[in-house]
Amino acid sequence: MAEERSEEVKLLGMWASPFSRRIELALTLKGVPYEFSEQDITNKSSLLLWLNPVHKMIPVLVHNGKPISESLVILEYIDDTWRDNPILPQDPYEKATARFWAKFVDEQIYVTAMKVVGKIGEERDDAAVEATRDLLKLLEKELVGKDFLGGKSLGFVDIVATLVAFWLMRTEEIVGVKIVPVEIFPEIHRWVKNLLEIDVVKKCIPPEDEHLNYIKARMDRLKIKPV
Template sequence: MAERSDSEEVKLLGMWASPFSRRIEIALTLKGVSYEFSEEDITNKSSLLLQLNPVYKMIPVLVHTGKPISESLVILEYIDETWRDNPILPQDPYEKAMARFWAKFVDEQIYVTAMKVVGKIGEERDAVVEATRDLLMFLEKELVGKDFFGGRSLGFVDIVATLVAFWLMRTEEIVGVKVVPVEKFPEIHRWVKNLLGNDVIKKCIPPEDEHLQYIRAHVIVSSCVLSLGFV
């Protein structure tokens, strides 16, 4: 839980292994916002989750002074607009638009494509891996000359793209193929090292051993790489 900075009621319905839930924890921790975390069983969703997010019935859901906000990208922007310290999004309108563009690219292109690796074998899997790498190359080029996507400090795209750093890259051992080899993606690997040097990131990413056990036990069985009821 993040350090308390005000008396406002903030609750997060999430799941410890979800990249979408963890990105909200990163943002709240970066902002210094105290929050209550409610762990959800995504295979047996609580009545509270179904009540607060009746449209998608997914985590994460942020509840701020009794008002629920759903979808992780929407929640991140809400957090940034509500708690102004340590801004996540750029202030320049063009740079802000580009940050939103790359965040959607991660979720709608990279994530969706990478999910297809599990359950594929032979040439089919090779084709999905190559398609994922083609998409990742856009991020590789965006990182040239930068410590983080926004420049020198952790920002919106970095928080969203932790999905690549700590979920996609962690599944490589399990699926048996290097989707993000260092020789092909040196900038992404350098960026991951920068993330690992950030105190907020270290505090908010799931423990690797426990996380990998979860992936083996749940994600692989369901033939889904990164998510099962997250958005």
């Protein structure tokens, strides 16, 4: 149960953003009540620009009037502030390892995968597909013998890597490129099934049909043509 405090917690986010949804997941897992403020990322509000003047991006967590930006930073702040249901390991080495894999997901897998799913035009970059798979193979190896990337229970890396499970893998249906085929990535697919057995996770991911419609509409606006 979350600590009883008189606190004001507000999240500026966007319903289809994996970076926003990971914060919702952490807050829900911790049992922290919060107010959600939906943001239009194509027409940024004056509040968002004021609270995050450096990157001007969601998500932004506002805790008792103080803004915190960047999703990985926010996740650590949440874990440090609300101690119940820890998402980061307590052991210093294991904590450092979790931070490493979280940065790997955001700085390597996400950036490389965007060269595939975010490519404008009819031709797909096969080299980018293979580069993304090569990175995912490292994540696949990390899952061998584990129920979750955090070990036996949902943890920091799992929350961050929902980006793979519920964004990258859903996008495959639209762009026509099977980036994470089950025959190559059985451990990742097993991990996704484990995630979907957790009520908090199911509550904090976008409804699939609505999400796919949003992605399709966004691609149309950007003139991205599925192959």
